[in-house]
Amino acid sequence: xxxFITQFATAEHAPKADLFQSLGIDWKLLALQTVAFxxxxxxxxxxxxxxxxxxxxxxxxxxxxxxxxxxxxxxAADAAEVKTEEMLKKARKEAAQIVASAxxxxxxxxxAAHKKAADKADALVKxxxxxxxxxxxxxxxxxxxxxLELVTSATGTILRKKVDAKTDEALISQAIKEAR
Amino acid sequence: xxxxxxxxxxxxxxxxxxxxxxSAVMDEIAALLVSEKRGRDGDLIVADIERDxxxxxxxxxxxxxxxxxxxxxxxxxxxxxxxxxxxxATVMLRELVRPELIGGVKxxxxxxxxxxxxxxxxxxxxxxxx
Numbered sequence: 001x002x003x004f005i006t007q008f009a010t011a012e013h014a015p016k017a018d019l020f021q022s023l024g025i026d027w028k029l030l031a032l033q034t035v036a037f038x039x040x041x042x043x044x045x046x047x048x049x050x051x052x053x054x055x056x057x058x059x060x061x062x063x064x065x066x067x068x069x070x071x072x073x074x075x076a077a078d079a080a081e082v083k084t085e086e087m088l089k090k091a092r093k094e095a096a097q098i099v100a101s102a103x104x105x106x107x108x109x110x111x112a113a114h115k116k117a118a119d120k121a122d123a124l125v126k127x128x129x130x131x132x133x134x135x136x137x138x139x140x141x142x143x144x145x146x147x148l149e150l151v152t153s154a155t156g157t158i159l160r161k162k163v164d165a166k167t168d169e170a171l172i173s174q175a176i177k178e179a180r
Numbered sequence: 181x182x183x184x185x186x187x188x189x190x191x192x193x194x195x196x197x198x199x200x201x202x203s204a205v206m207d208e209i210a211a212l213l214v215s216e217k218r219g220r221d222g223d224l225i226v227a228d229i230e231r232d233x234x235x236x237x238x239x240x241x242x243x244x245x246x247x248x249x250x251x252x253x254x255x256x257x258x259x260x261x262x263x264x265x266x267x268x269a270t271v272m273l274r275e276l277v278r279p280e281l282i283g284g285v286k287x288x289x290x291x292x293x294x295x296x297x298x299x300x301x302x303x304x305x306x307x308x309x310x
Contacts, residue, residue: 039182044235067239099215118219121238141310144309144310145310148228148305148306148308148309149306149309151304151305152306155302155305156282156298156299156302159282159283159298160279160282163246163282163283165247165248165250166248167283168246168283168284169247169250169252169253170246171254171284171298172245172249172253172283172285173252173253173256173286175284175285175296176257176260176285178296179260179294179296180260180263180264
């Protein structure tokens with residue numbers, strides 16, 4: 001490689017040596033380096049840069065896709081958070097309604113129970129009063145009948161002792177007069 | 181064997197005999213009732229006889245009292261029965277003494293009953309139980 005480069009440089013550019021030598025530039029070497037650079041450039045452009053650029057492009061695309069996915073995920077999370085908040089709000093509202101409704105129902109049940117107890121107590125009192133009235137009536141009847149029996153027995157006993165033949169005769173005479 | 185004589189015919193026969201002062205007819209009637217096993221008809225036949233006698237002008241009255249009747253009481257009862265049933269009828273009193281009546285009198289005829297005894301009044305009083 002060095003031999004090839006040296007031979008090419010020595011054969012073509014001998015007349016211009018003074019200008020370039022005064023500037024300290026070896027034009028043969030410069031040409032060779034330029035060719036080498038161009039060759040390198042071609043090689044890079046043909047075999048290195050495309051895959052590299054493709055890789056960079058792919059990486060860029062991946063990064064953009066990731067960023068977009070992240071953004072989408074953030075947006076979805078925000079939307080979900082908003083939806084969750086709305087659902088919670090709705091659930092709290094429904095819970096409050098249920099609690100209020102349950103309180104009302106409980107109050108109604110308590111009132112109904114009070115009323116039922118009061119009605120039952122009234123019915124018991126009335127039943128007891130009716131029972132007492134019946135017993136009083138029954139006692140009155142029993143007393144009436146017992147008194148009647150006592151009076152009848154006592155009357156009979158006394159009259160058996162008091163009504164003699166003479167009294168009886170007067171009684172019969174009076175009865176006959178009344179029968180006419 | 182002859183058939184049974186009806187109660188009505190027996191009563192008519194007995195009343196006719198009694199009106200003729202034949203008191204033995206009652207023994208005959210009693211014997212007949214016993215032989216025909218009609219003892220339960222006795223009271224009914226007596227009532228029929230009394231009814232027949234009443235139609236013939238003879239009032240038979242059963243008088244129940246706690247004490248024996250005096251003559252004045254008998255007279256008053258006879259007058260009462262004649263005034264109520266038949267002024268020209270002959271009144272025959274069948275007297276029964278029942279001390280449990282306590283006082284008053286009960287007169288039973290074929291036409292009805294007059295009960296003014298003290299026992300009846302006490303019974304009526306007892307009947308007022310509730």
